Amino acid sequence: MSTPLFLLRSDNVAARRIGDELMIMFARDSSLFSLNETAALLWDAADGRTPLAEIVARELCPRYDVDAATALRDATELALGLAERGILQVGERPFADAGDAA
């Protein structure tokens, strides 16, 4: 069984929903990102305490009619990409300071 992953929203970005898009702006350089629907689902669920596998089972599998293993693989890749950009933090343990993120 693979190591569980936990996601936490970065606190140095501002996120705003405009119409059906979730837009993220970085404080450091005012750069702007629009998250697609799947990335926005991960952002919304990234409370620092819920394992990614649980997020996938709860949010993605029913919505996209995809098997859990495939969805988890794709979601992991997406989460790591968002972490590379600084939008999310990804860790192998629950985040200790996740109290406000839920």
Place this chain on the structure above:
Amino acid sequence: MSSPAPLHHLDIGIGGIQVRLRTTSPEFIALMQARFRGFTGHVDAPNHVFDVEIVPVDYAEDEALDGISTEVRVLRDGPRWRLLCGDFDATWTPGTGRGTVRLHPSPYSLDSVLRILHTVLLAGQGGMLMHASSVMLDGRAYLFTGVSESGKTTISRLAPPDAHVLTDEMSFIRLEYGAYYAYGTPFAGELATPGENLRAPLAAIHLLAKGPDNRIEPMGPAEAVRTVMANVLYFARDDALTAQVFDNAIALAAAVPVRRLTFFPDARVWDLFGTTP
């Protein structure tokens, strides 16, 4: 014992915000009067007062003013802001309205300080400076923004004779009692001439592209926010103020139509404006 050099002052009012410069250099005051013509005039109670020290360009012992660095830094230190670049070093406390500026004797240096000052002030008030030309026609203001060479100056040049160019470079937007207004600014681009010191309700913002004909197309809400954000002038690396700028852009895009304007560069493009809502 010699007496201190007399202080000269100049009041510059842009967008209803009055800034007083005080300096011992009458030459600098004369230079600034020319640069900001149409936007100067004595006021009894300026909103902000800056003591200006002119530093010679070849003053090698000044590390902050190296004359080389082009990176603008805008930093908050408690109640005080510091504005830095290779040709100016300013401190400013909005709460007291007092500040100091050390700069090279160039109108462009003070121009930069004033732009930054207004970006911070406007961010806290729901407004902004935007890379855009703005033109007032029939009592309403139209903004034209876009990338370099998209036609911001061109479309303001093509405006009909009864129109007023508020700026061909840097639009000044204020939120007043729930409505947005565009003000004229002295911040000039290719026209190299200050805008007219007038104010009008903001009717629409247009993202420009040149094309074979003239047409206006609506934008979705997210694209409208992206268009505004891409063209807001903003320097401060400050989490709270940055989020405020983002929220200001969202509020502006929700309240004022943001459209795509494709235009052929002749005067007929102005048939789309004025009496047209």
